[in-house]
Amino acid sequence: MKPISIPQCDSGKPRDECGIFGIYGNPKAANLTYLGLYALQHRGQESSGIASSDGHHIYRYAGMGKVVDIFREEQINHLQGHLAIGHNRYSTTGSSFLRNAQPFRSESILGPIVLAHNGNLTNAGALRYELEKKGHIFQTTIDSEVIVHLMAKSGIDSFLDALIFALKQVRGAYSLLVMNRDRIYAVRDPYGFRPLVIGRLGDSFAVASETCAFDIIDAKYVREVEPGEMVELSENGIASYRPFEKKEQSLCVFEYIYFSRPDSTIFGRSVYDMRVRLGRRLARQAPVEADIVVPIPDSSVCAAIGYSRESGVPYELGLIRSHYIGRTFIEPTQKIRDFGAKIKYNAVRASVEGKRMVVVDDSIMRGTTMRKIIKMFRTAGAKEIHVRISAPPTKFPCFYGIDIPTHKELIASSHTIEEIRKYLRVDSIEYMSVETMIEALDEPDMHFCTACFDGDYPCELDEMGEENQKYLFEDDEIDGYY
Ligand code: SF4
Known part of the structure; x- marks a missing residue:
């Protein structure tokens, strides 16, 4: 008998995308993020990660697999600080290996930039090509890394303004959490493809892909991050910015049909x-x-x-x-x-x-x-x-x-x-x-995006081809884990 691999698409369904969670102003930030990610597990099961900050240092831990299999008490205790962001990944761009696990962290002239992204950037290939021609070296094959490079090369001193500068150059779908040492920015693209909601737990503010992540930590749903809105979570509470050109709202209707959990509220309505x-x-x-x-x-x-x-x-x-299927299974000796x-x-x-x-x-x-x-x-x-x-x-x-x-x-x-x-x-x-x-x-x-039914894509696709969207930045050979 030998183990066989069970393709995840056996349900015959499209695969979920990613789930993101962040919280500011709580001494148990990493622990609460762990719980939030657990509630968002349906949005991605390939890898999971948490990054936290105590105002001075950034701590990060990520692994392959499901939330409960990756994090132990020891790792959560190591993730110190009062702010944290987390990410469950299913790869819609970039292969499934640890280097691509988010939150993605890098050091720059702006200080540490930590990023967790749900969505796909449709012009990431062209932006990356231009950056690579100028000597930029990328650490991952995920599309969101271009945002960090665009911020770092902006020449702008303010973290917020550099983030706005970078996001004005990207197109496509993003519900995004960006963290530095002392604040979190929660941003939704101007079309509003993917959901992003704000909650409150005592004096702390949380952000998540879906409200089911608030229920598990007893946080109260406050409102959505609006399409095109950027929300800053800091010691001053929450501040809202609207730096982007308005676009026609294009909420992903598939979130209601299939992806989101039925106990969640997204786009302001119960799933x-x-x-x-x-x-x-x-x-x-x-x-x-x-x-x-x-x-x-x-x-x-x-x-x-x-x-x-x-x-x-x-x-x-x-x-x-059955909810108990692992990644591999012992093949039956007799054909079934x-x-x-x-x-x-x-x-x-x-x-x-x-x-x-x-x-x-x-x-x-x-x-x-x-x-x-x-x-x-x-x-x-x-x-x-x-x-x-x-x-x-x-x-x-x-x-x-x-x-x-x-x-x-x-x-x-x-x-x-x-x-x-x-x-x-x-x-x-x-x-x-x-x-x-x-x-x-x-x-x-x-107003909904219905492109997978009628082909009416609300936002330009640039170089996105049908076959290449997931492995946009990769050669045929994928070098595996490191
Ligand atoms: S509705 Fe639009 S965003 Fe949602 S799955 Fe279909 S094409 Fe993608």
Whole structure:
């Protein structure tokens, strides 16, 4: 028997991006950051890191893997100080090795610069090329490192002004935490692609990708960092700056559909409510005579609840997902068909046998996992299977921080709905349209990015090609850990 590697994309979903957390004004800053990162684990599981400051020294620790596996009490105790920022990484640019783990720290004429980034910069390749031509030596292959170089070469003495100078040159998606010895800057790009929220814990202020990171430390949600806003956390409390040109708001709709935790509030609204709304609207758009509504766990549970409430068809647990999969698995000696999917999912025969099912999912990427799940339902005795997707067909890749498969891998970009139905071997399938999805979210003051559905990219893509966005700065050979 030999261990086999389990691809993380076995769920058939796009991979999450990154999660960031920061806190100012608390003697337990690193410990609270650890807890915040734990709550944000769903946003990235490849590496995690924390950097803290006591006003004089910066301390940093990062490792590969999940938060609970990386940090021990000893490391948290070492991360002294009253301010800290942390980062959970899933690589949307740059390979998965320790050198690329964030927060990224460097020394400069401005003093230490520590940075944690969620998003993708679409012109990082061109900026990096120009900097390298001038002799800059980069330490990582992550896109965000250009920000540090642009700050350091700005010739500006003020840390804040140098940061603004650098950010005015980058394009794309960034929710960013930048720390020096005595303050934290929380910045959201002018389009507002990725979420970033502010919370309060006694006299301390915290910032995080999602509010679930506040609940775990008993902090109260205060408000969002607005698109194009830069918030400074220091001994003077919080100060707000708006140094960037205004752009049309382009909130990532996939955060509501799939990425964020349903117990979070992002973009000023509850993720749970938004997902239930999508399910309700889907039931009105695509009703079907059925006995049960079954979600593909975990991300589709809220949409399935919405579908069930609106249609009156009972909600059932027809599929169980295992949460205990490691990175490797001992290969079975005997060949087992669809083994990869079986490790993750199993149908509940008692729930689905003899039933006409509505299977609710939030997205289909390649379709291979869904096909295997459908087969499990058939084997468990389902009589009819009707698939309903609480989003439009995903046809285009994302260049703003989400790892969606390439154009040619996405089943909906090259197949009709009827072809997808036949491939999945289901009785019917329906998606939402972009219009009904936006209607369902029903928030006239909010404008969403819908580029992965309609190809309408809100911000220029520069050199970003479909294949190269993740490994933009790397040769074919990746030298591994160091
Ligand atoms: S392309 Fe899709 S996943 Fe990417 S930011 Fe836009 S809505 Fe989100």
